Amino acid sequence: MRWTYLTSAACAAIQLPYAAVMARLLTPEDFGLMALAYLVPRFAHQFAQSGLGSAVIQRPSLTERDVRVIFAMALTLGTCSYAAVWSVAPYATELAHGPSDLTGMIRVLALSMLFGPLGTTSSGLLSRGMRYRAIALIDLFSFVVGYCVIACGSALLGAGVWSLVYGQLGWSLLLSLLPYLMVRHSLRPLFDVPAMRDVMRFGGKVSANGLLEYLTADFAKLAIGRYVGVAAAGLYDRATLLASYPLQQIQQAASKVLLPGLSRIQHETSRLGASYADCTSVTTLVLFPLWAVIGASSEQLVALLLGGQWQGSVQLVPVLGLAGVFGLVAQFSGTVVEAMGVVGPKVVIHLVQLTVLVTGTALALHLGGGLHALMAVLLVGQLVRLSLFQVWLNRLFPTTRRPTAQAYAQAAALSGLVWGALWSVQQALEGSCPGPVILVAKLASAAVLALCCVRYGGALHGVRAARERGLLPAALWRAGRAQ
Structure with a gap:
């Protein structure tokens, strides 16, 4: 609890000045456009995750075979979800009555689903092992680099609403890559249908x-x-x-x-x-x-x-x-x-x-x-x-x-x-x-x-x-x- 609250306090202390800076560099329309663009990837993210991270944590026993099966499921679902978002992006823009730029923003934000499977399994393993010091440092570092460095830097260079997109993408990439570097589980996917069905009873x-x-x-x-x-x-x-x-x-x-x-x-x-x-x-x-x-x-x-x-x-x-x-x-x-x-x-x-x-x-x-x-x-x-x-x-x-x-x-x-x-x-x-x-x-x-x-x-x-x-x-x- 103390490690997680320490990270939360640190992120809050950074988030507030970050929000103040970005609110002065961008307009309400920029934030509104970003909010609408992120709706579709967030929706698809639910299918890409399918409760797999929770399944890693909650299962009473977990073997290396289970980890490979869960990674295979995350990889498959993430790839399919990205393809689906790419296809429906123009229709989502139409539904939201947004400008044409909204389609490109949706597709770029959805890239997080391609590298997300790496973080789904490894983050679950870190939480299952109660390694909260590692989780705290990953969260803080990802936030600082993704938002304060990438997003603020892009906004200062005149990227406009796209600075929010780049910051979100950088944050997601680090949250997926860094946990894997801490755990280094097997990257050999195992497509075992009965085992996948067992995982999905809870994860689904x-x-x-x-x-x-x-x-x-x-x-x-x-x-x-x-x-x-x-x-x-x-x-x-x-x-x-x-x-x-x-x-x-x-x-x-x-x-x-x-x-x-x-x-x-x-x-x-x-x-x-x-x-x-x-x-x-x-x-x-x-x-x-x-x-x-x-x-x-x-x-x-x-x-x-x-x-x-x-x-x-x-x-x-x-x-x-x-x-x-x-x-x-x-x-x-x-x-x-x-x-x-x-x-x-x-x-x-x-x-x-x-x-x-x-x-x-x-x-x-x-x-x-x-x-x-x-x-x-x-x-x-x-x-x-x-x-x-x-x-x-x-x-x-x-x-x-x-x-x-x-x-x-x-x-x-x-x-x-x-x-x-x-x-x-x-x-x-x-x-x-x-x-x-x-x-x-x-x-x-x-x-x-x-x-x-x-x-x-x-x-x-x-x-x-x-x-x-x-x-x-x-x-x-x-x-x-x-x-």
Whole structure:
């Protein structure tokens, strides 16, 4: 956990100035075009992966023969997916009402599927072996080179929207190549049909869920780009980054550790239930107050990090941040059931969420609702998904109902406290201090509240779980207890 969170913090510290620089070098239309171009490769990526990385991690036993079979499947699916994307790229451009350049961008971005099979197997092996120091260094190095060096350098040289494409491609290449150099598994594919069928019993279900997660995550982006405009899609894309990126880093860091960790105890129901309750408590207590900080500071964050041309994103950040929190907490629940190998009902949950999104979007457009109406639909869809996951997990682990309910209530109360404190700071300083000073005062107030919570919040389930699991330095809370 500490290695993954260290990487997440480092990436966040780099991502924010990177986003600020790129927001000033490029336009909302550029980001909107990139957001639309990446929709098709992301869709095909679900077929190219087919849950193979998760299958490497989750399988109770893994032989060299299994690795060769999984690599053969990844190689075949990646090549076929790339060919499919190349063929459908012009039709996707037509569907999105995009310019002709969109076709070329889609085809170039899809190149990641040709070298992706190398990373699918090797990354799974690194995670299965709990080699998180190696994973952390790979993630950080790939991010710095791919985005900060390639993307920023290309933008400074006048590449425009293509700088985003080059950065994405460089990042994907390094994420595939570097894990293989750490593992160096056999590159001899083994096309054993019975073994492939056995892998796909689990991987296929994971892939189906990944496909539905893609549709639910990117449906709003496609609808905005098609019916509201490319510039609006750009505003939505940057607002999503600002609202969700810190939250995603926290949750993804946890998920990287939890899937292999919980897979090892998948048959020990009592330990798995206790881990689920503790992780839910910690996750909600971190994500909800952090959303409150971002939402209450959205005006200053947009002005400082993105600039004046992005003011249209200010009102989107709080809504997208809350939707992101709902989605990330639900994603954690999905990680728990995936570690157990029980992923079938996830398909039903994602289908319900997709139905809510499609129906709500159609209704919003019929009533003449604009961008904000579509954001409300997205929020409702994520809330429905989280609620269904919660009902399912409560049935799997009945003893966790009370602690998880308390965790949600405590996180909501703490979020309200944080938002109220930051609102009071803004009211006191607005008009007499510039935006950056107000932002610093808000962040300082949030830091003080967080420190008080860690030191004196022993009654909070999330704080208690973090102490017992060794996620917090003992000096932070023992000093408070001594006082």
